[in-house]
Amino acid sequence: MIEVHNIHKAFNGNPVLKGVNCIFETGKCNLVLGGSGTGKSVLLQCIVGLMKPDIGSITFDGTMFTNNKVDIRQEIRRQIGMLFQGGALFDSMTVAENTEFPLKMLTPNMSREERRDRVEFCLKRVGLENAGNKMPSEISGGMKKRVGIARAIAPNCTYLFCDEPNSGLDPATSIKIDELIYEITHEYGITTVVITHDMNSVVEIGDHIIFLHKGQKLWDGNKDEILYAQVPELKEFIFSSSLVRAAKRVEDEGGSLDQIRNEPAREV
Known part of the structure; x- marks a missing residue:
């Protein structure tokens, strides 16, 4: 489990993260959801130690990571696997x-x-x-x-971080990547954190979701609860997706979210 306590981060006096508190649960796909410029990537960099928060702390399974001894931070980093947005493979x-x-x-x-x-x-x-x-x-x-x-799971990672794993992929391939991340997370009991703006991923693998807006956490819950969230900023964000509108309609009609995969597309 990863715990984020009151994280603040600003650049040149411009606040990006404003007191973010959240918990990423072990053995679950934890999604950090939000639009561009909401602080998702900055939060990720603070958690893995690529960036130091101005205020706040981060713990990994009860061990303090922020401002701890170098050897302890290095030991935690050895347990972290990263899936980068562009793959970041070595061409040679x-x-x-x-x-x-x-x-x-x-x-x-x-x-x-x-x-x-x-x-x-x-x-x-x-x-x-x-x-x-x-x-x-x-x-x-x-x-x-x-x-x-x-590559990320090769060293038997305890924590897996995925930065926009579906970026640049077609919908069918995106679903396969989501399913693979979900399977590996549950199979090996990894604490997985996925940075995304893709509502399709939320519907597929959102065991636990936090929603960031303008550097603040406005909501947390799971994929079954998110369609009924009463946070105006979140409602505006999620219902911009035709898939989620279809999912909400199916749920309202007494069906299952899984039905939308087999439904013919239609305007909602």
Whole structure:
């Protein structure tokens, strides 16, 4: 579990985060939802230690991360896996070499054979067992995201952070990436934090959601509760999506959210 306590962050006197308090639960897909410029990425950078908050603190499973000793912060960082927005694969490395990279950096005592076994396991887990020798330029955008997930979980991460994992992907591929993140989170009991503005992801995998608006947390709940939230800013945000309007209509008619996947598109 990750706990964020009263985080403030400003740049040149302009506040970006204004006293954010939230909890990211273990074994769940925790989504940070909001439009562009709401402070989502800044919050992520504060949590993983790429940026220091002006005020506030962050704890990982009860261990203070902010302002703690360097060795303690480094130990926590070793347990963090990152899926970057653009994949951030090394162009000069094969898929297998990209996946192996954090093992070389973070697990120096692991033998070459052990690293190879771990890479094979992780690539198989994301459905890329036959792509290890390919270069990033030879695979699709969705495959690159899956390589990014394999690389993130290779060191047996405890915490997984995903920055806009569906960015640049078509809807069908986006759903597959969402499902993979959800499966891995629940299978391995990882504390997963997904930064997103995509309401489709909320409907698919939102175990726990916080909504940021202008640097403040205005709401938290889950994917079943969000359609009935009474926060005006959140209602304006979520019902801009035709999928969510359809989901709300199906729910109101006594159906299930899963039905919308098989429904023909129509104006709501």
